[in-house]
Amino acid sequence: MKNLRLKLIGFGLIGLLFASCVNDLDTKPVVELSLDQLLANDPQAIEGLLSKMYGTFALSGPNGPGSADISGPDPGETAFLRGIINLQDFTADAIKNRWGDDGLDQLTTTKGWTPNNKFFRYLYDRVYYTVPQTNNILKVLKEGVDVPNEEQYISELRFLRSLAYYYMIDCFGKGVIVTENDLNSTTAVPESNRTQLFNFVESELIDIEGKISTTNTYGRANKSVVRMLLAKLYLNAEVYTGTARYNDAAIYIKKVIDEGGYTLAPNFLANFSGDNNTSPEIIFPLLADAVSSQSYGNTTYIVNGSLSSDTMTLSNYGALQGWGGHRATKAWYGLFGSTPTALDASPDSRAHLFWKNGHTYEMNDYKIWTNGYPAIKFRNSNLSGGSGSTDFSGTDFPLFRLADAYLMYAECAVRGATGTTTSQALTYVNDIRDRAGATPITLTELNLDFIIDERGRELNFEGHRRSDLIRFGKFAGNTYIWPWKGGVAGGQAISANYNLFPIPTTALQANPNLTQNPGY
Template identity: 25%
Template sequence: MKKIVISSLMLFGLLVLNSCTDLTENVLDESSVTGLTDRQAADGNLAPVYARLPDLFTHTNYFAVQEISTDEAILPYRGGTDWGDNGIYLALHQHLPTSTDPNLRNTWLILAQGISRSITALNTLPTINDSNTKVYLAEARGMRAYYNMMLLDLFGLVFKKDDPQATSEILRGEQALEYVKSELLAAEPDLLTTVGPGRLTKGGAWGLLARLYLNAAVYRDPYAAQFAFKTEDMDKVIEYTDKIISSGQYQLAPDYFSVFNADNHTNKELIFAVDQRAELNGHNRLAYFSLSGDQFPLPAFTGANGTDGPAITPDFYRTWVNAYAPQDPAGIDPRFYRKNLNIPADSCMTAGSVVMDRGILRGQQYGLLRVNGAFVRCGSNYRVGRLVHITRNRPTLPVNFTEQIDFSVAGSNYNTGYRVLKYEFSPKSQSGRNLGDVDIPIVRLADVYLMRAEAKLRKSSDAAGALADVNAVRASRTASTPAPALTSMNLDLLFRERGFELYWECQRRTDMIRFGKYEGTWTEKTNADRQKRLFPIPQTAIDGASNLPGYLTQNASY
């Protein structure tokens, strides 16, 4: 299936675009006018269901709200003014966001549009005589459930709607949970096993169901002082993770960072992912977001660099250090860091040898030297050396990443904070802001093993079974020396292990809430209000629904 096919089969009502609450839209069947075949019409209805996933997972939407609100990532002002953005990233990190936060507004908008487009597909596809219709209907229904599941996780509600002209019913708590569950279960039988990872498959639905059941206690009562994890929910987590693991369709990748390479679309660890292949105009910016503005990864493109955005917090870094002390985690856990750039004595390298290190980047950085917009050459090769902040007009400030980072003037300098290059910088990107062609994992096999481990612990304190699952993931990374096997397992260790395996993958906030860690203290964050587990509903959405009194009410504490 093409990612964006020539579909003009729907127009969105103003309420959808402005508030994303009523989800009203006009459906126009133009196949007889445009001369589309039935297959093209079917494709053209399904493609929009997936089309905005790349926008959802961009660096300043879902990534920001899921990572910068946690102990894993922090984004201060840089150099006094850069990334100021009226303090929205400071507020996210301190659990003080407002209903006018643009990242929350955009995330809400994209999710609501995903639901709206799914409804359009569900109503139009039955009118098309094509053999794929049954599968496409299942995908559209499953994707509607997925978008609602994300709304439930972020904002505590879902929109239930089948008729495009009707007003959505808003569900919360148990009702919302049961609705999402029923939709995924209804979609699963007709999903395929062979079209992933960029489309929803049976494996993807199983993974989403496992995640839904794992978080069911939170979704039933998001402000609870202590979550009540039901045995029957954990049984379902184990059931669906068992289905994925026993299917034999997926494999843990021996090379951890290959899961996040630019060519990862065929990586067998991916179960469900955002399709970002360059030929489909992939554009995620997760690689360039954290890098320095003076890190230029590609000899072919002098304009492709980082943006000095978020860093990991000292608190998160210390979880690695404490786990492996007195050894350096870089030498013992292949998920933490991989050295790729080996600088020769003469500091001249071929273009093919300039490959950035991956993982968590610390200390003095080396790379392509750039003067007056051009890379320094030595014959046909490239000069590589110690980097300084030339692009920031601070030529005496080394690109020497420090552990400490905070919201002070000193802590917000361009060099503060250890950076993350987990997703490979696309070799086709001319700017770092385009062609980010790494498929972004939504569900992958390592997470499935860790979900099963957690369910075993929460169900019956099966520490041995949980330990076996965790160690299976650790032992699988055999491209280098794998991390040593753990000898014991409990919930705190499992939370730590999820951080090691899944950092920078938009899961940290959800994990922290479920493990009871979200009200903790880290870097600049001291807010312990349980009501901040949910984000404020965007004011534009509430204003857009103001003609329906009492229809859309703001979440508590906002």
């Protein structure tokens, strides 16, 4: 059994419970001791507090799969990672969900989005749970309670706050900026637009980069993790602010590649198996454990949701449950072969990470399980050595990994970023393809169309696809059509307002300074 690398300690043991802050950005933890008293009595408690904040990105709550930090009828639905998969992957081309319950149809068909959809609210509320809770801890650390290695803890907390804000920028394009200095305010916080949010996160990450440790425990932020997020911010800057920042993206992605010490895992599946904590490629994972951090919202959602005992053998993937929900479309596996025969003949090992038996290549009805091929990229079984089957997944989620950094470099190079060369970009791309057994490409083939396709082949189901399609101008409109785009099997154009999600009704009600995004 894989042990967590972070101490996910029982908060009841230290008398600490965090309250939800769906509608109150000034919410403070409910504690038997105040935070400053707790840390003064036991400075090592900072490890548990920090672990809790890391856990907000993978777990629904601190007390097992039935607990939730934010409100919702099903705790498992409220987890941050589940929200990222729902909003970044189901709304794009590669993965569709068939359940259709309570708003999932809106996501999987990119049609009929409303501010009352609970899945928009879950991600929005999760951001504004994570941000104030990091603020609470930061305030105590900065106001006189001393703990060993304090600057490192402060840097990690500020990174986690920035990561939460990054998804606010990407998904909603507006929000409110609150820091530890706003905790005692009773005034509704003014709305910040996308550029203001961008500038805040940029300034935070630049400052953190100079202070955070170069190395850290697996699962915690280090200098490369901060640089990776900064590079992603700059890579999408033209979408977020109207001004391209590919030169800046290249600076930081080169630092990740040149100074981080990461290497491609020899086997692609080393990044997506139950023992992926041993992969030399993963830069920043969201941790999972089948016993000590059970959740319906971490990779359990991806693994179990992609399996069904009706057509598959669950034990092959280390699972005891198959929920029969997620299937890839030909927009993903079609990147390897335009017909079932061509897909079977592909030399690319990534082409064979789809379950085809009993399923159809075409997804004529996304609500029928056997329409489309389930992706078996993620699994709960170990790549090396034996492993049993469990109800919950112990596979970590690779939020950042080196192959993504290589493809980000290649994109910057093709877009003409200073400090990059297309020859180096070609080397990085072919390193990725060589690992998969795919045919190397030539320099004449290295263009933006190839890069967006290769990002799909390499990175689909990892929470990037919607953002990638928007950056490449392929999400809204009719430039690129995929199955069930716009609610029809063959796909159709969608409005440009779908490049942003609607601000949830509950958020608008909680803060009169917030305004709705256009088109909703």
